[in-house]
Amino acid sequence: MIEDAVVHVVDDDDALRESLLALLRANKIRCEGYPSAEDFLDRAVWDHPGCVVVDLRMNGMGGEALIRLLARDGDPPPTIVLTGHGTIENAVSTVRDGAIDFLQKPAPNDRMLEAIERGVTLDVERFKRRRAMAELRQRIATLTPRERGILDEMLTGKTSPEIARVLGLQPKSVQVYRSRVLQKMAFATTVEMVRHLLLASAQEWAAPGRAGQSG
Amino acid sequence: MMRAAPLPSTGLLAPRGANRLLRLVVIGSALLVLLLVFNEFRSYVAYTRFAEQDIRLTRLAGRIVHFDEVLTTSSRMAVATGDTAWRDRYREYEPRLESVLAEAVDIAPGAERADLLRIREVNLVLVAREAEALGLIEAGRPDDARTLLFGAEYERLKSEYRSGVDGMLERFDARVTASLASARLWAIAGGFVALFAVGGSVVVLWLNLQRSRRESLLFDQLATAERRSTIGRLAASLAHELNQPLAAIVNYTGAARMYCDDESIDSELCRAVQGASEQAQRAGLIVQRMREFTKPGTVLKQRVDVQQAIRKSVQLLEWRSKEKRVPIEIVTHPLVAPILADEVQLQQVIVNLLVNAIDASSPHQNVRVSAYADRGDTVIEIFDSGVGITPENAGRIFEAFFTTKEGGQGLGLAITRDIVEGLGGVIEVQARDVGAEFRVRFPEVSS
Numbered sequence: 131m132i133e134d135a136v137v138h139v140v141d142d143d144d145a146l147r148e149s150l151l152a153l154l155r156a157n158k159i160r161c162e163g164y165p166s167a168e169d170f171l172d173r174a175v176w177d178h179p180g181c182v183v184v185d186l187r188m189n190g191m192g193g194e195a196l197i198r199l200l201a202r203d204g205d206p207p208p209t210i211v212l213t214g215h216g217t218i219e220n221a222v223s224t225v226r227d228g229a230i231d232f233l234q235k236p237a238p239n240d241r242m243l244e245a246i247e248r249g250v251t252l253d254v255e256r257f258k259r260r261r262a263m264a265e266l267r268q269r270i271a272t273l274t275p276r277e278r279g280i281l282d283e284m285l286t287g288k289t290s291p292e293i294a295r296v297l298g299l300q301p302k303s304v305q306v307y308r309s310r311v312l313q314k315m316a317f318a319t320t321v322e323m324v325r326h327l328l329l330a331s332a333q334e335w336a337a338p339g340r341a342g343q344s345g
Numbered sequence: 346m347m348r349a350a351p352l353p354s355t356g357l358l359a360p361r362g363a364n365r366l367l368r369l370v371v372i373g374s375a376l377l378v379l380l381l382v383f384n385e386f387r388s389y390v391a392y393t394r395f396a397e398q399d400i401r402l403t404r405l406a407g408r409i410v411h412f413d414e415v416l417t418t419s420s421r422m423a424v425a426t427g428d429t430a431w432r433d434r435y436r437e438y439e440p441r442l443e444s445v446l447a448e449a450v451d452i453a454p455g456a457e458r459a460d461l462l463r464i465r466e467v468n469l470v471l472v473a474r475e476a477e478a479l480g481l482i483e484a485g486r487p488d489d490a491r492t493l494l495f496g497a498e499y500e501r502l503k504s505e506y507r508s509g510v511d512g513m514l515e516r517f518d519a520r521v522t523a524s525l526a527s528a529r530l531w532a533i534a535g536g537f538v539a540l541f542a543v544g545g546s547v548v549v550l551w552l553n554l555q556r557s558r559r560e561s562l563l564f565d566q567l568a569t570a571e572r573r574s575t576i577g578r579l580a581a582s583l584a585h586e587l588n589q590p591l592a593a594i595v596n597y598t599g600a601a602r603m604y605c606d607d608e609s610i611d612s613e614l615c616r617a618v619q620g621a622s623e624q625a626q627r628a629g630l631i632v633q634r635m636r637e638f639t640k641p642g643t644v645l646k647q648r649v650d651v652q653q654a655i656r657k658s659v660q661l662l663e664w665r666s667k668e669k670r671v672p673i674e675i676v677t678h679p680l681v682a683p684i685l686a687d688e689v690q691l692q693q694v695i696v697n698l699l700v701n702a703i704d705a706s707s708p709h710q711n712v713r714v715s716a717y718a719d720r721g722d723t724v725i726e727i728f729d730s731g732v733g734i735t736p737e738n739a740g741r742i743f744e745a746f747f748t749t750k751e752g753g754q755g756l757g758l759a760i761t762r763d764i765v766e767g768l769g770g771v772i773e774v775q776a777r778d779v780g781a782e783f784r785v786r787f788p789e790v791s792s
Contacts, residue, residue, distance in 0.1 A: 143589050143593075145589065145590060145593040146589050146592050146593045146596070148593075149592070149593035149594070149595075149596035149597045149600070150596050152596060152597055152600040153596040153597070153599045153600040153603075155600070156599070156600035156601070156602075156603035156604055157600075157603055214585055214588045214589065214592070234633065235588050235589070235591075235592040235629075236588065236591045236592035236594075236595040236596075236625065236626065236629035237592070237595075238595070238626055239595065239596070239599035239602075239622075242596075
């Protein structure tokens with residue numbers, strides 16, 4: 131099991147939620163419980179890889195609606211459906227909407243743990259992507275407006291004299307700004323920085339709207 | 346607040362009694378029997394009159410003719426021969442004719458009586474003349490007497506007397522013939538009336554039998570459906586209710602077993618936890634199997650006329666509606682499309698909702714049921730002015746085992762919702778200021 135993964139359990143049945151949390155804690159898995167989908171959307175923090183275990187039929191927003199909402203963002207966390215009302219139609223539609231597994235209550239412990247492990251493993255890559263992107267975004271946030279302008283021009287592949295001409299600056303000061311940008315963004319070379327940023331922005335483009343969530 | 350969930354099965358099987366058709370038959374038959382009795386009475390009266398008076402009148406008429414002949418003959422013979430024996434015979438018969446005439450006048454009806462009175466008058470004139478003739482004989486004037494009794498005047502009087510008697514007899518004949526004809530007519534009519542009474546009763550009783558057989562079949566179907574869905578619903582609810590705690594036990598025991606890896610824990614305790622965990626999983630499997638078993642089977646859906654289903658359901662509840670004095674009003678709208686459903690199940694839904702509405706109402710509060718088309722959907726509305734539903738209860742009213750009725754099981758509306766959803770419809774409830782409104786919506790049937 132991934133050391134610091136967090137499992138988010140969304141179920142409006144208190145006994146069931148608490149018992150699942152107890153099982154996870156006994157297996158030394160970090161976990162967090164939410165009594166409703168709305169509460170999960172409010173409180174869930176994604177500073178670790180993890181997965182979501184969600185009940186289908188709940189008061190307020192149901193599990194299916196939650197899965198669809200998460201899927202809208204293109205890069206959703208792995209979700210395991212746990213239900214007492216399992217039908218084939220339910221299973222098919224939730225899996226199509228992005229759930230990675232569909233378990234009937236009461237699910238045997240090993241089946242449950244297996245599904246969670248799979249979910250967490252799946253989330254590691256995603257989490258790395260998100261963390262890298264978040265870091266980049268944080269670093270970009272430390273740039274001054276002038277440095278941000280220089281960075282934008284660097285991304286279009288312009289040389290220092292070209293940037294100086296476009297922005298009306300001395301080529302020398304452009305040089306200074308460029309090295310300060312590289313330093314703040316923590317990259318050794320311009321090529322490396324541009325490659326990372328373009329990759330990240332491609333992902334950002336593929337997954338619009340998730341920008342605020344990961345941290 | 347007393348609402349929700351009609352008792353399944355038994356609540357529906359109200360006594361069938363008080364059948365309107367049967368009552369009509371009884372009243373109709375009684376009327377026909379009265380007619381028959383009246384007819385019999387008429388026939389009896391007609392017969393006695395004919396038997397007693399008309400037969401007597403016939404005999405009297407014979408005597409009137411006969412005695413008149415005797416009087417004419419004896420008076421004329423007395424005048425012609427001067428033999429006193431003829432005169433004595435005349436004297437003997439003269440009062441007898443008079444008394445026969447008097448008796449006939451007494452018993453004869455209307456027109457005939459008038460005839461008889463005239464005959465009597467003519468007779469009196471004749472008698473006076475004959476007496477005068479007999480007197481002339483005694484006075485020794487036989488020629489005058491002969492002139493009196495053989496003259497044209499006497500003949501005229503005789504023929505007047507005879508035509509009077511003939512007229513009376515004709516009238517009498519006509520009357521008796523007519524009364525016989527009418528008696529025969531009445532006898533035939535009576536026969537027909539009796540035939541209609543008996544035949545009609547048989548037909549209506551047979552129709553009634555058919556109807557009640559159909560009705561009881563419908564009742565049985567409904568009751569069976571009700572029972573089946575009650576059992577299914579009960580099992581499904583039980584499975585659902587048990588599933589949650591079972592899942593929790595499985596999780597908790599699973600957690601406990603993890604801690605058993607620690608050497609310091611008593612191994613007996615661990616075995617116990619292990620056992621509990623296995624049994625909880627086993628119970629879970631049983632519950633799951635039960636759920637599989639109680640999954641609703643497929644129903645054969647057909648096009649069903651909603652208005653007709655409503656009428657039939659209301660008919661089934663006639664008794665309950667009368668007993669509680671809660672009239673059911675059916676509002677019909679044109680252009681309500683048929684829906685795809687199972688007819689018995691649809692009726693089950695309507696009956697359940699109506700029973701609920703009736704039970705929630707006080708006497709003389711109407712329950713209204715209507716069906717109408719709404720943007721292609723077919724909507725059935727059931728509407729009462731009874732105790733109503735609080736908003737917080739409205740959210741839970743379709744839950745199994747939720748009831749506010751004294752002694753209610755809380756299954757009726759849960760089953761109703763199951764059926765409606767099984768038929769592809771939705772059901773909703775609206776709490777209002779007074780009473781409640783249940784709305785069942787079925788999607789358009791794609792042709």
